[in-house]
Amino acid sequence: MGQTGNTKHRIYTTSVASVYPQYVRKVERKGRTSVEVDEIIRWLTGYSEKALECHLTEETDFETFFAQAPNLNPDRRLITGVVCGVRVEDVEEPTMREIRYLDKLVDELAKGRAMERILRNS
Numbered sequence: 668m669g670q671t672g673n674t675k676h677r678i679y680t681t682s683v684a685s686v687y688p689q690y691v692r693k694v695e696r697k698g699r700t701s702v703e704v705d706e707i708i709r710w711l712t713g714y715s716e717k718a719l720e721c722h723l724t725e726e727t728d729f730e731t732f733f734a735q736a737p738n739l740n741p742d743r744r745l746i747t748g749v750v751c752g753v754r755v756e757d758v759e760e761p762t763m764r765e766i767r768y769l770d771k772l773v774d775e776l777a778k779g780r781a782m783e784r785i786l787r788n789s
Contacts, residue, residue, distance in 0.1 A: 675730070678766055682726035690773045697777045707772045710786050711765075713738025733765040742787040743768050750774055 691701045708719055713736055716766040722732055733739075742767075747756045750770045775785045 669750035676763065679762060680728050682728055683732045684723040684726045687723055693773060694777045697779060697782075699776050699779075703776055703782060704773065706782070707776060707785060708769065711740055711743055711769055711772065723760040729766055730762055730763055736765075739765070745787045746771050751762065 687704075690704050694700070695706055705716065705719060708714065709716065712719075712733070714722065718737070727735075744756075746768045748754070748771055750767055753767060755764065755767040755771050758767050774786055776782075
């Protein structure tokens, strides 16, 4: 999955801002908050709150969003499991793996997992 020939997966050119409300809706249905979604994104990427807001406002695409991430968290490699039928640790293409990491973290939040565990602090 990812690039086939010269064709990029559609998610690469999709803006983070267009998917962000879906993340928020998913977690809010389970009693979690957009503040927690932001915390997860900042933990994963190293963006400040202000920088994250800018990327959402500017409708940065996923490929650029992860390419420009100031400090991808080294503990993200501890994220394992299946999301969308794909085992995240087996995704070879780097940008797609980062997207799957984010999807997995949002899933964990929606499933009620403690934030400390989501952020791999224990």
